[in-house]
Amino acid sequence: MISTLTIRRLVLVSTITTLVAVGLMVMGIVFPRPLLLVLAMSLGQLFGTLSLALYLLAIVLDLQGVGEHEDIGPHIGFDSEGAAANRAEDRAP
Amino acid sequence: MYEIHSVEQLLKITALVAAVISILILVWYLVRRPPLGRITKVILLFGLGVMPIGVALTGNIAGFEYTLKRQFCGSCHVMLPYTEDAADPKSNSLAAIHSRNHSFGEESCYTCHADYQMFGAMTTKVNGLKHLFYYITEYANTGPYGEGGKPIHMYKPFQNGMCTRCHSTTAPNWLANQDHAGMVEDIRKGDAKCIDCHSGEKIHPRAFAHGGTGRPPVADASAPEAPKGAHP
Numbered sequence: 001m002i003s004t005l006t007i008r009r010l011v012l013v014s015t016i017t018t019l020v021a022v023g024l025m026v027m028g029i030v031f032p033r034p035l036l037l038v039l040a041m042s043l044g045q046l047f048g049t050l051s052l053a054l055y056l057l058a059i060v061l062d063l064q065g066v067g068e069h070e071d072i073g074p075h076i077g078f079d080s081e082g083a084a085a086n087r088a089e090d091r092a093p
Numbered sequence: 094m095y096e097i098h099s100v101e102q103l104l105k106i107t108a109l110v111a112a113v114i115s116i117l118i119l120v121w122y123l124v125r126r127p128p129l130g131r132i133t134k135v136i137l138l139f140g141l142g143v144m145p146i147g148v149a150l151t152g153n154i155a156g157f158e159y160t161l162k163r164q165f166c167g168s169c170h171v172m173l174p175y176t177e178d179a180a181d182p183k184s185n186s187l188a189a190i191h192s193r194n195h196s197f198g199e200e201s202c203y204t205c206h207a208d209y210q211m212f213g214a215m216t217t218k219v220n221g222l223k224h225l226f227y228y229i230t231e232y233a234n235t236g237p238y239g240e241g242g243k244p245i246h247m248y249k250p251f252q253n254g255m256c257t258r259c260h261s262t263t264a265p266n267w268l269a270n271q272d273h274a275g276m277v278e279d280i281r282k283g284d285a286k287c288i289d290c291h292s293g294e295k296i297h298p299r300a301f302a303h304g305g306t307g308r309p310p311v312a313d314a315s316a317p318e319a320p321k322g323a324h325p
Contacts, residue, residue: 022112026108028152048149055142
């Protein structure tokens, strides 16, 4: 069962993977040694693509309202998730 | 003030700026853990998508541009006998003479050794990956100039087309050389190779004196033989 927690975890994994990907790409730019360039252009971009795919998956799941009515979030220290946050933004003046 | 002198530098700076923006957004998200509202999603889309794609695109082009340079070829120490000679303003080797020409300049290795047919840049870069593999597996622990390693050789014979891109075989000065005039048709057909006469020892003398042959350096390795009849 996909929950709100899963969506947040997807975004978290995506964020960390992107940091690794950007780090590899920056290493390839700052220290353009052959091995680093190959790593930046292969692993770096693979991680970057995967992380973007994970994030888009999380957004799609969130837009479909997966986990919207679960109340697990507050019990594990998270605020209400996407839908609730959207409603709060909508209410904001 | 940092000045930008080339497109490559501009691309690198663009990539680094995009990377910094991306990292700032991602660290902000990891530290603050805001609810996934619309604004957060849009900000994350920039941090996870737009900016990293920008880094990849500009970084790729900048990286590719850098791989064309002689400095990059010299990153593997076994290439130093080749690149140091080519960069030596006092050397009379063919590689050095060509490197002093602005049409070759810092990209002299790539200009003479790249494939020029369709997808030539791609096949050249794939061969570069093979170079890297062989370097790591066979040459990484060789001496400062590659001594002790296997002799370095090209994957395929050097084609006349690499030379005739510039030396069109029609210039009067070139035809004034009797050897050229006598075999011009054979050269154009490829039956006679340019490197049959302008051989490796004249192109990369230091490499052929030590590292390129897998032999240790010798005393006179840095005194290359002047090429006969250097032509336009």
